[in-house]
Amino acid sequence: MRILIINPNSSLEMTEAIHKSACGFAKGDFEVVTLHIPESSPFVATYEDHARAASGMMKIIRDNNDDFDAFVIACHGDPNLDLMKEICDKPVVGIAxxxxxxxxxxxxxxxxxxxxxxxxxxxxxxxxxxxxxxxxxxxxxxxxxxxxxxxxxxxxxxxxxxxxxxxxxxxxxxxxxxxxxxxxxxxxxxxxxxxGVVCALIVASGMVRYGVSTSKKRRYNPVF
The missing domain is CATH 3.40.50.12500 (Rossmann fold)
Structure with missing residues (x-):
């Protein structure tokens, strides 16, 4: 199992802290990769910050959809979580x-x-x-x-x-x-x-093991 954690901000220091916590929980039972958004804000707090991070988050998910089993959004504002669930056919879990x-x-x-x-x-x-x-x-x-x-x-x-x-x-x-x-x-x-990072990994890894993902019946169906 491979889970990709997206840090929506541009902070390398925070990305490293998130990855360390994630690896400490995974303990080799599954692989975690943590990526940040270089063009985003150093700290995602405002709705403008959410908007600035959106395109980078979308690109990461679309570029990595086939290579990972689930995605975690590592910001406690759950920025653009609904959008990520809509464009992804794998489980996407927000830490909040x-x-x-x-x-x-x-x-x-x-x-x-x-x-x-x-x-x-x-x-x-x-x-x-x-x-x-x-x-x-x-x-x-x-x-x-x-x-x-x-x-x-x-x-x-x-x-x-x-x-x-x-x-x-x-x-x-x-x-x-x-x-x-x-x-x-x-x-x-x-x-x-x-x-929140650990909680999201618990949920995401459990969804992967159970073989379930976001319903595309209505709300998160990308096809109008």
Missing amino acids: EASMKMATMLGDRFSVISPVERNIPNKRVLIEKYHLEGYLASIRAPQKEDEGKNEEQRLMGAARKAIDEDMAEVIVLGCAGFAGLDKSMEKELGVPVLD
Whole structure:
């Protein structure tokens, strides 16, 4: 089995972090390849960023469709996910959809830790799109008092508040760049902490093994 992970931004550093987390999960049971979009933004946050990444994402899927069994979109905004599902006949899994839906199976309510406060409304809209608002405890971002700390410490502050103040029972890491922080945070917090890249690989590899893919009956049928 071969799964291609698409990082929709142009950051090589984030691409390497995503790939390291993915390989750590795959452990040789299946092959993972991670590609970025050189012409995209360094960080995909706005709807304009989504648009800038679209053509590069389409090209990667079309150029590699025959060589891979599934595709993962490694950005927690799930940019252009519907478009990728439409043009691809293999499973295409977004890390936001996979991690948040998995969170509903692991606890009563989940909280998403966003990298910045500006992204909170965008994540709320995405949660509503997936009909998961009834499972949502909160969406939090690191606060000013956490400035100067390392990334994991900043996320821990927001996660603790989500658990203690918002009644969250599961924490979803709301950025592909947070890949690899899940287990150390989980150990300290005492609740499941989900890395979206890993969640998407669980779903994608399971779909491949089960022999199912995106329905082309209506919504994702590319033929009008």
